[in-house]
Amino acid sequence: MKRILLILLYLFISQTNCFSQTIVSGTNSYVEYQVGTLPIVISVPHGGYRFPTSIPDRTCNAPVTVTDANTIDTAEKISAALFAATGCYPHIIICNLGRSKLDCNRTLAEGACGDLKAEKAWNEYHNFVTTALNTANSQYDNKTLLVDLHGHGHDIQRIELGYLLSSTQLKYDDTKLNSSTYINQSSIKNLALNNSNNYTHDELLRGPKSMGTLLTIAGFPAVPSQQDPYPLSGESYFSGGYTTETHTCFDPAILNNGFQMELNSNVRSTTTNRTNFAEKFTKVVIEFLTTHTNVVMGGCATLGIESHTDSELIIYPNPLKSGSQLFLQGLKGNNLNYRIINNLGQEIARGNVSNDNEIEIKNNLAKGVYFVSISSLDGLETKKIKLLIN
Numbered sequence: 001m002k003r004i005l006l007i008l009l010y011l012f013i014s015q016t017n018c019f020s021q022t023i024v025s026g027t028n029s030y031v032e033y034q035v036g037t038l039p040i041v042i043s044v045p046h047g048g049y050r051f052p053t054s055i056p057d058r059t060c061n062a063p064v065t066v067t068d069a070n071t072i073d074t075a076e077k078i079s080a081a082l083f084a085a086t087g088c089y090p091h092i093i094i095c096n097l098g099r100s101k102l103d104c105n106r107t108l109a110e111g112a113c114g115d116l117k118a119e120k121a122w123n124e125y126h127n128f129v130t131t132a133l134n135t136a137n138s139q140y141d142n143k144t145l146l147v148d149l150h151g152h153g154h155d156i157q158r159i160e161l162g163y164l165l166s167s168t169q170l171k172y173d174d175t176k177l178n179s180s181t182y183i184n185q186s187s188i189k190n191l192a193l194n195n196s197n198n199y200t201h202d203e204l205l206r207g208p209k210s211m212g213t214l215l216t217i218a219g220f221p222a223v224p225s226q227q228d229p230y231p232l233s234g235e236s237y238f239s240g241g242y243t244t245e246t247h248t249c250f251d252p253a254i255l256n257n258g259f260q261m262e263l264n265s266n267v268r269s270t271t272t273n274r275t276n277f278a279e280k281f282t283k284v285v286i287e288f289l290t291t292h293t294n295v296v297m298g299g300c301a302t303l304g305i306e307s308h309t310d311s312e313l314i315i316y317p318n319p320l321k322s323g324s325q326l327f328l329q330g331l332k333g334n335n336l337n338y339r340i341i342n343n344l345g346q347e348i349a350r351g352n353v354s355n356d357n358e359i360e361i362k363n364n365l366a367k368g369v370y371f372v373s374i375s376s377l378d379g380l381e382t383k384k385i386k387l388l389i390n
Contacts, residue, residue: 043129047075063113074277158222170224
């Protein structure tokens with residue numbers, strides 16, 4: 001397995017405190033894991049715009065290749081809104097490959113069509129989802145919620161929430177939906193069997209405190225909900241896919257609940273709309289989780305400019321002049337690579353760490369917060385250290 005050593009480089013920026021998020025990249029950055037500290041995992045399989053020629057276009061099984069536009073940006077805006085509200089980040093897993101190259105919401109055979117590079121990215125993506133869910137479950141006593149984020153192009157401008165129940169099944173009466181047959185088919189099965197206020201399965205799907213009802217009240221019509229309990233005959237609706245089937249309690253071996261969330265185009269169309277949705281969804285998902293699980297979110301420690309040192313790893317010289325060499329003492333391993341990322345998540349440099357543990361800072365870096373990701377081949381560890389650049 002890859003060993004990713006994340007070093008936070010704190011550059012002098014006055015007295016402002018900040019909290020930095022660990023970002024782990026898969027091979028060639030085809031997939032990405034933004035590590036969080038909330039019981040919320042957001043997967044984004046269809047928002048990528050990378051189309052490397054080294055991966056052939058998918059042709060097996062008449063593939064759907066349309067991109068779910070702006071879903072990556074929407075997820076990151078949700079992340080920022082959750083951080084503003086709680087001081088903590090959700091876990092986010094992103095496929096950066098275009099859907100014509102890889103579909104992470106399909107089986108390996110259908111999603112990668114036999115290409116080895118695509119298969120590797122598919123495996124890394126789902127391993128990241130599993131890691132995120134296991135981490136969050138261990139921290140929050142198995143109260144994690146998975147949101148598989150998509151975008152739809154259907155005519156009706158509403159959010160579609162997929163719990164692995166079909167349009168026909170959602171039309172069933174409450175008694176039938178509350179039977180073990182349909183609870184066991186649901187991606188919120190464990191929530192239906194154990195929630196703080198003893199809501200029934202049908203109430204969790206479309207009752208007053210369901211996700212759909214809370215979204216509708218917040219200004220985003222959704223189905224199923226109290227206001228719109230099921231799609232009518234002939235209306236398009238996505239009930240969920242491979243990710244929801246594989247990574248929620250629909251699988252008896254999995255404990256966490258989740259759903260597929262298909263955002264209509266109006267929600268995703270502009271930066272203003274995405275920001276507005278992110279802020280409203282943040283309030284909704286917090287209310288949903290606290291109502292049904294009593295989970296306590298927030299309280300993540302922020303890391304200030306003067307707040308941390310690391311005795312095992314030393315960066316010098318400090319202060320460092322932009323454009324000079326950075327020396328790392330305490331690194332272990334050979335054939336190390338580095339990436340320098342700014343606080344917007346943009347990569348600004350990459351290369352190899354020299355045998356003398358040197359990184360040449362070729363770019364003239366402005367004052368600010370940067371991240372250096374140093375990777376080798378034997379595990380995962382995170383360190384934090386500060387550096388003054390002048």
